[in-house]
Each structure stands twice: as C-alpha cells, then as structure tokens.
Amino acid sequence: MRMSRILSLLTAIIGCMTTLDGIAATIYPIDQASILAGSKFDLRIELDNVVEQKSIKAMLNGRPIDQLKFSGTQFIPSEAGKGSTLILRDVVIDQVARYQLKVNAGAEQAEVSWDVYGTGPAKVKNVILFIGDGMTIANRTAARVLSKGIVQGKYQSALSFDDMPHMALIGTSGSDSLITDSANSMSAYMTGHKTGVNAMGVYVSRAQNTLEHPKVETVGELIKRKTNKSLGIVSDAEVEDATPAAVVAHTRRRTDKQYIADQLFASNAEVILGGGSAYFVPQGSPNSKRKDNRNLVEQFQTKGYAVVATRDELVAAGKNPSTKKLFGSFHPDNMDGSLDRFILKKNTVPQYPNQPDLTEMTQAALNVLSKNPNGFFLMVEAALIDKFNHPLDWERAAYDTIMLSNAVQVAKDFAKTHPDTLIIVTPDHTHSGSISGVVDDSRPGPLREKVGVYANAGYPNYPTANNAGYPEKVDVSRRLAYFYSAYPDHFETMHPKMDGTFVPAIKGEGDVYIANPIYQQLQHDAIHVDGNLPARADVGVHSADDAVLTATGPGSERFKGFMDNTEVFKGIVNALGLAPTPLK
Ligand SMILES: [Zn+2]
Structure with a gap:
C-alpha cells in the first residue's frame, strides 16, 4: 500500500475513533471488571449529553437494570456541565456468570463486560495479611544481610517470610497509570477492583x-456484613494513611483523613492500632488536625x-482477658521506625519514647481477635519501609523490614496453634534500589573509589544482630553500597544518617528542589547527584517493578506465578469463602 493511502486510512480511522469516543457513555465498574458474587458496588453511567432519565436504556444480559438488586437510584440531569449521570447504589449480583451491560441513550452507547465469580466454601478460619x-527485593536482601549475617556466600539464617511455601510476583499498576500509589494498590487487594492513583474503595469518576x-x-x-468474624487493622503509619484506610474506607482522595478516621470508627473493627491520633481528637486539643469537635x-x-496510647498500656490491654475491642493510637503522626526506637533514639523518639513495636501490636491484635471463635481478618502494615525508601534512607528501611520479619514470626507462632490460618506477606508496590557492592572506608581515594564491586566488594562488617535481630551498630566501616535509581537532586554520602531520616532535597527557587546542602557540610566528600526525576520531586518514587508475595497456610497454594494485584x-x-454457594 502506498504511504499516502496508509496515511489517509489512518486519518479516517483516528477520526472515526474520536467521533465514537465523543459520544460514548462511560460505565463503572469498568470493562473487564471482576466482581465477587454477592458483593456491593455502585453502578454509574456517565453520559456526554444531557438526556431525560427515561431515555437511558441499560440492559444487563438482556434484562433491564432496574430488575437488579440495589438500594436506590440517583439521576443527575447535568453533572458538572457535562451531561447526565445515572447511579444505582449498592448493586448486588448473586449469580456467577459473564455479564454484558449495554447502555443506549440517544446518540450515545457503551458496553462493558464483567466477570462475576464465586469462591466455594471456606478453606480457612483466619487470614492475616x-x-x-x-518493600523491594533489595530491602529484603539488606534486611537478611544485616539481621542474619552472611558467611562465604551463605546466609546464617532466614527472614521469617523467606521459607513460606508459596510465592508470586504481583503486578501493581492501577487503572489510570503504570505507577501506583498505596491507595489504589491496597484498594485492589481489598476490593478486587482496579482504580486510580490516590483513590480507595471507589472508581475514579467525574463526580x-x-x-x-x-x-x-x-x-x-464484607467481613462485617457477611460473616461473624472479627476485623483488625494495624499500621505503624497514621492509621488514616492509605493502606490501613483502604481496608474499610471509600474516597477519591487519600488525603480525606478526617473522613477516613470517621470511617475507621464506623467500621466496627474490633482492633485498630497505629499512629495518627491527630485525627481522633477534637480541634483545639494538642496536635489535633480535625476541623470539628468530634x-x-x-x-x-x-x-x-x-x-x-503507649506501649505499656497496649501490652497490658492485650494480655487482659476481658479486652474484646482495642483502639490504640500511639503517635499524632507516623510512628518511629525501629532503627530510631531501638538504636539511634532520633526523629521523634525523645518526645514519644513509649511507642510499641509492630510485633507488640501484632501480638495484642491476635490476642484480642482470636477470642472470636468464628475467626478474623487482620491487616498489619509495616508502613515505614515505604516512608524510608522515599527519602533514599535504605538503612532505616532495612531495619523496618527486619521488624516486619519479627511481626510475621509472631503470626507464624500463632498459626502453629491455630493451623486454620492463612498468612500472606506482600508489598503493595515497590521502589527503586539495589545492592551493588560494599563501601569500605579503608579503600584509598575519593568517596566513589571506596565502593568495592565484584571481588573487591567482599562482605560488610555489621556486628552480629542482637536477640531481636537488629545489629546495634549501623555506621560500620564496611557497609552495603545500596543505591536508589530514581531520585531528586541530592548528596550521596554512602553513610547512614545518624541524626534523623535523610532529607535528600530542599526547596530551591520556585517549585524546584535542590540537593540538601547540610549533607555536604556534614561530610565534605559527599557527591552531588543530579536528579533524574522532574525538578519538583523532593524524594524518590514508587516503581512498577513486580512485588514479591509469599504465603503459607490453607489457601496459600493459590498464590503462584505472576498475578495481578486484584x-x-x-x-x-x-480462602474465607465469602461467596460460598453462588447461584449458577
Ligand atoms: Zn510511598
């Protein structure tokens, strides 16, 4: 075919697509959605034109949608000046099948297909996620090197989730972007639906x-509506942060934290533990971030x-046989990480010296939740691995990966006496970063010449870890050469940040961030690194690299190969059998 003919054909096709695109309605849940039989969802039909409600013809597998189960409808004649919107709230489809939803409204039409699936009977009583x-593979490797030691190429022992029998690679991208955040990635784990960056428990519509x-x-x-099981939510971030929030909350914007705190309260979860007390106390009280008097x-x-509100109170309440429900908030903001709490005593540890460890929160949660003979679902987040990967502070991320390993060990010990427990350990997304060698202070020359690679790397000289798995000295003379690959302008010091979490970049002129000069003042041979992210980035970013999931217990055999996060x-x-006897 001649080039001019191809071009004119292409032009015609593109023109045609644009025209169709211009008059196509948008439907949520989106095309290819998988929906758990019996679960609730809002059906939203967005039209480009203003129409009368009665002119909207929507047929699901040939039957009008008003024959579906739902709690109510809302018709918006003209939404945001764009066109009419029809919403069906709390739709429930019980029958397992492939579904085709066809919408016609004047000149507009659209079609989506959904897969409604069942689960079969329950295989397990408890799930701990x-x-x-x-968390990246490099975080795991660094944690294993520091915590377990490596001699002549052999690790001296393993992280608690290293020996789980089932493993999968997880794709984490959202509906709108290759790169996810913790809201939409956790939302995929918690709902089985993809959504967009910053959203949880909702599709991103034009609302x-x-x-x-x-x-x-x-x-x-689902746990609260369809079972008699208990629910627990634990995080060392603000408990209103995206990951814990997505267990129960619905919002387009993860920053709706006051609303999320209200949702956590309304969820009736038996256990809620973490930071973020600022959103639980009324405005005007110390540290409050609420805009009302609740x-x-x-x-x-x-x-x-x-x-x-403290570690001591948590441990006591966890051991108290009469504790049936437990709320703990130990910090107005994110809690402190284990390197600071146990070794360096920096960041906000001096102000909040009595914060619990993730292991103690996990143990208290299990004590309380396991009182329910019907079982439970518990989500435990080691949030600070991400909070430290962002500012390129790999040592702090490694110490908190060790803490995650310790917390998982608590769950594995629980599962020894409660074998009907599925344990899943997974990142929600990854970061950049890998271990390229060993920085040896005794090597001559400028800082970069101290990086030993291949045979010159040898091994680091972190001291043997203490009983809790932490080396008590992190600023040793032979350290991991751990480099992030997506970063703002910063000074590479190749040293742990002993005075507090790394702040790689500070605001320069306008929206541009520049390398934080304090690190050059502290260490004269620090290397200025030109950022490879846009100049308005002040920290590193999430990665689309696969996340590594490990699992053990009944139902864990399902996790294998490459899997989508949904x-x-x-x-x-x-595993929980939440749609046990679906109609065929
Ligand atoms: Zn993050």
Whole structure:
C-alpha cells in the first residue's frame, strides 16, 4: 500500500475513533471488571449529553437494570456541565456468570463486560495479611544481610517470610497509570477492583465530591456484613494513611483523613492500632488536625473499646482477658521506625519514647481477635519501609523490614496453634534500589573509589544482630553500597544518617528542589547527584517493578506465578469463602 493511502486510512480511522469516543457513555465498574458474587458496588453511567432519565436504556444480559438488586437510584440531569449521570447504589449480583451491560441513550452507547465469580466454601478460619509497604527485593536482601549475617556466600539464617511455601510476583499498576500509589494498590487487594492513583474503595469518576465516586465493597466491609468474624487493622503509619484506610474506607482522595478516621470508627473493627491520633481528637486539643469537635477517642471508649496510647498500656490491654475491642493510637503522626526506637533514639523518639513495636501490636491484635471463635481478618502494615525508601534512607528501611520479619514470626507462632490460618506477606508496590557492592572506608581515594564491586566488594562488617535481630551498630566501616535509581537532586554520602531520616532535597527557587546542602557540610566528600526525576520531586518514587508475595497456610497454594494485584483479593475471599454457594 502506498504511504499516502496508509496515511489517509489512518486519518479516517483516528477520526472515526474520536467521533465514537465523543459520544460514548462511560460505565463503572469498568470493562473487564471482576466482581465477587454477592458483593456491593455502585453502578454509574456517565453520559456526554444531557438526556431525560427515561431515555437511558441499560440492559444487563438482556434484562433491564432496574430488575437488579440495589438500594436506590440517583439521576443527575447535568453533572458538572457535562451531561447526565445515572447511579444505582449498592448493586448486588448473586449469580456467577459473564455479564454484558449495554447502555443506549440517544446518540450515545457503551458496553462493558464483567466477570462475576464465586469462591466455594471456606478453606480457612483466619487470614492475616501483612503489607510491607513499598518493600523491594533489595530491602529484603539488606534486611537478611544485616539481621542474619552472611558467611562465604551463605546466609546464617532466614527472614521469617523467606521459607513460606508459596510465592508470586504481583503486578501493581492501577487503572489510570503504570505507577501506583498505596491507595489504589491496597484498594485492589481489598476490593478486587482496579482504580486510580490516590483513590480507595471507589472508581475514579467525574463526580465533583471526592466522597461521591462509585463505591466497591472492601474485605473489611464484607467481613462485617457477611460473616461473624472479627476485623483488625494495624499500621505503624497514621492509621488514616492509605493502606490501613483502604481496608474499610471509600474516597477519591487519600488525603480525606478526617473522613477516613470517621470511617475507621464506623467500621466496627474490633482492633485498630497505629499512629495518627491527630485525627481522633477534637480541634483545639494538642496536635489535633480535625476541623470539628468530634472526639473519637471518647467515642471508642463509649463503644466499649479498651483505649491505649503507649506501649505499656497496649501490652497490658492485650494480655487482659476481658479486652474484646482495642483502639490504640500511639503517635499524632507516623510512628518511629525501629532503627530510631531501638538504636539511634532520633526523629521523634525523645518526645514519644513509649511507642510499641509492630510485633507488640501484632501480638495484642491476635490476642484480642482470636477470642472470636468464628475467626478474623487482620491487616498489619509495616508502613515505614515505604516512608524510608522515599527519602533514599535504605538503612532505616532495612531495619523496618527486619521488624516486619519479627511481626510475621509472631503470626507464624500463632498459626502453629491455630493451623486454620492463612498468612500472606506482600508489598503493595515497590521502589527503586539495589545492592551493588560494599563501601569500605579503608579503600584509598575519593568517596566513589571506596565502593568495592565484584571481588573487591567482599562482605560488610555489621556486628552480629542482637536477640531481636537488629545489629546495634549501623555506621560500620564496611557497609552495603545500596543505591536508589530514581531520585531528586541530592548528596550521596554512602553513610547512614545518624541524626534523623535523610532529607535528600530542599526547596530551591520556585517549585524546584535542590540537593540538601547540610549533607555536604556534614561530610565534605559527599557527591552531588543530579536528579533524574522532574525538578519538583523532593524524594524518590514508587516503581512498577513486580512485588514479591509469599504465603503459607490453607489457601496459600493459590498464590503462584505472576498475578495481578486484584487476584490477591480473590485469594483472600476464596480462602474465607465469602461467596460460598453462588447461584449458577
Ligand atoms: Zn510511598
């Protein structure tokens, strides 16, 4: 075919696509969505034109959608000046099948197909899901080197999740972007639906209010609505942060933290433990970030929760046989990591010296939740791995990966006496970063010449870890050469940051971030590194690299090969049998 003919054909095709695109309605849940039989979702039909409600013909497998089960409808004649919108709230489809939804409204039409699936009977009583937020393979390797030691190429022991029998690579991309954040990646684990960056428990529609986007039901809600099991949410971040929030909350914007705190309270989860007390106390009280006078701490107490604010109180409440419900908030913001709490005593440890460890929160949660003979779902997040990968602070990320390993060990010990427990350990997404050698201070020359690679790397000289698995000295003379590959302008020091978390870049002129000069003042041979991210980036970013999931216990055999993150939801609901007798 001649080039001019190809070009004119292409032009015609593109023109045609544009025209069709211009008059096609948009439907949520989106095309290719998988929907758990019996779970609730909002059906939203967005038209480009203003039409009358009665002119919208929507047929699901040939039957009008008003024959579906739903709690109510809403018709918006003209939404945001764009066109009409029809919403069906809390739709439930019980029958397992492939579905085709066809919408016609005047000149507009659209079609999506959904797969509604069942689970079969329950295979397990309890599910414990550990999220190592942003945890990479390099984080794991660094944690294993520091915590377990390596001699002549052999690790002296393993992380607690290294020996789990089932492993999968997880694809983490969202519906809108290759690169996910913790909101939409956790939302995929918790709902089985893909969504966009910053969103959880909703599809990203054209709704103007962040709380009005079409909802999909979460594992936390399914546990509460369809079972007699208990629910636990544990994180060392603010408990309103994206990962813990996505267990129960629905919002287009993860920064709706006051609303998320309200949702956590309304969820009736038996255990809620973490940081973020600022959103649980009324405005005007110390550290409060609320915009109203609601005192959720008091309301938890009124609802019968044991309320704790320190490690000592947590341990006591966890051991108390009468504790049936437990709310603990140990920090107004994110909690401190284990390198600071145990070794360096930096960041906010001096102000909050009595914060619990993730192991103690996990143990207290298991003590309380296991009192329910029907079982439980517990989510435990090691959030700070991500919080330290962002500012390129690999040592702090490694210490918190060791802490995650310790917390998983608590769960494995629980599973020894409760074998009907599925344990899943997975990142929600990854970061850049890998180990390229060993930095040896005794090597001559400028800083970069101290990086030994291949045979020159040898081994680092971190001291043998203490009983808790942590080396008590991190600024040793032979250290891992751990380099991130996506970064802002910064100074590479090749040393641990002993005075507090690394702050790689600070605001320069306008929106541009520049290397933080303090690190050159502290260490004169620090190397200036020109950023490879846009100049407005002040920290490193998430990666599309696969996440490594490991699992053990009944139902864990489902996790294998490469899996989409929505398949993790299916693994959880399948193990719990949340759609046990679907109609065919
Ligand atoms: Zn992150």
